[in-house]
Amino acid sequence: MYRILIAEDESDVRDLVSFNLQREGMETLAAKDGIEAVDLACKETPDMVILDLMLPGRNGFAVFKELRLDSRTKAIPIMMLTAKAQLDDVIAGLELGADDYLTKPFSPKELVLRVKALLRRSKVTSGNAVVKVGKFQLDKNTLHCFIDSEKVDLTPTEFKLLLLMVEREGQPQERGDLLREVWGYRDTANTRTLDTHVKRLREKIGAQASCIETVRGVGYQFRNIA
Numbered sequence: 001m002y003r004i005l006i007a008e009d010e011s012d013v014r015d016l017v018s019f020n021l022q023r024e025g026m027e028t029l030a031a032k033d034g035i036e037a038v039d040l041a042c043k044e045t046p047d048m049v050i051l052d053l054m055l056p057g058r059n060g061f062a063v064f065k066e067l068r069l070d071s072r073t074k075a076i077p078i079m080m081l082t083a084k085a086q087l088d089d090v091i092a093g094l095e096l097g098a099d100d101y102l103t104k105p106f107s108p109k110e111l112v113l114r115v116k117a118l119l120r121r122s123k124v125t126s127g128n129a130v131v132k133v134g135k136f137q138l139d140k141n142t143l144h145c146f147i148d149s150e151k152v153d154l155t156p157t158e159f160k161l162l163l164l165m166v167e168r169e170g171q172p173q174e175r176g177d178l179l180r181e182v183w184g185y186r187d188t189a190n191t192r193t194l195d196t197h198v199k200r201l202r203e204k205i206g207a208q209a210s211c212i213e214t215v216r217g218v219g220y221q222f223r224n225i226a
Contacts, residue, residue, distance in 0.1 A: 002119055003027045005046040007037035007063065008081065009055055013104070017050060020108040021115065034058025038066050041073045048119060050102075052081045053089050064096055075143075077122045077156050079114065081106075094196035099157040100183060101193070110186075117184030122156035131166055134224035135208060138163050147208055157182065158201050165212065165222035172215040194219075 004021055008014040009032050018028040029044055031037035034055040041049060049067065053060035060080060067073040080093040080101040090101050100118055102111060122143070129140035137146040143159045145152045154162065161182050165173060178194055179185040185193075198220060202209035213221050 001025060001027050002048065003029060003044065003046040004115065005029045005031060005037065005041055005044065005049045007031040007034070007049060007055060007060070008052040009033060010052075013052075013081075016108060017111060020112055024112055024116075026115075032056075034060070034063045037063050041067055041076065042070060045072055046076065048115065048122070049076055049078045050081060050115070051078055051098075053086070053093070054083070061092070061096065064093070064098065068097060075122075075156070077118050079118060091192060091196060094193060095200065097155055097158075097200060099155055113184055113186075118157070120184075121160045121182070131163065133166050133169055133222075134211075136162075136166060136211075136224075138166060147205060152204055154201075154204060158197060158204070161197055162201055162205075162212075162222075165220060169222050169224060172218045172221045175219040178219060 004026055006014055006017050006028055008017065014030055018030065021028050029040055029046060031040050035057040037051065037055065038058070051060045051063060055063065064078060067076065067078065077099045080098045081104060082089040082093070082101060083104045093101055100114055102114060131138040131140070135148050138159070140163070143156055145154050145159060145162065161178065164178070164181060175194055183193060198212060202212055205211070208225070211222055211225050213223055215221050
C-alpha cells in the first residue's frame with residue numbers, strides 16, 4: 001500500500017485529495033503547515049508528497065528544498081500544487097526539481113491519474129535491468145544513473161525521461177509522446193514541464209549535455225557522442 005503525504009492548509013482540499021486517494025487503496029498522511037510537512041516526511045518517509053506552495057509556517061518552496069537536502073527524503077517524488085493565477089510558480093517549482101505539478105482547481109480524476117503515473121515512475125523494478133550506451137549506464141533496479149562510473153543525482157522523473165530517450169537512441173521523440181509516456185498527461189498542449197526537465201537534465205549530465213538534441217518542430221532525441 002502506498003502512503004501519500006498531503007501538505008495542504010485548506011481542509012476541504014486536503015479532505016478531497018485524501019478521499020480520492022484512499023478510494024484507490026492508498027494510505028494518506030496530512031500536514032496543515034510547512035513545519036509539520038517536513039517533520040512528517042522525515043519521520044514517516046512516505047512514497048510521495050503532494051505539496052501545496054502556499055503553506056503557513058514554511059512555504060512549499062522552502063519545504064521542497066529542505067526535503068531535497070535531507071538524505072531520508074531526497075528521493076521521495078514530489079508533486080506541487082499551485083493556483084492557476086500563479087503559473088510562474090509552476091516554472092519555479094520545476095526548475096527546483098519537482099517531479100510534477102497540479103493547478104487548482106483540479107479534477108480528482110486527473111489528480112489520481114497523475115499520482116499513479118508518478119508512483120510508477122519512482123517504482124524500483126526487479127531483475128537485471130541495466131542499460132548501457134556510450135558513457136551512460138542506467139540501472140532500472142535502483143533508478144541510478146552513472147556517467148563514466150560516476151553517479152549522477154537524478155529525480156525519478158528525470159531518470160525516466162533520460163531512460164526513455166536512451167533506449168530509443170537516434171529516434172526523435174515527439175513532445176506529446178514524451179509527456180504521455182513519462183508524465184501520463186492526457187493534454188499535451190503545455191510543454192513547459194518537458195522543456196524545464198530537459199534543461200535540468202542537460203545541466204546535470206554536464207559535458208554529455210549535447211547527447212540530448214533538440215529536434216526542431218518535433219521534440220528531443222538522444223544521440224551517443226562518446
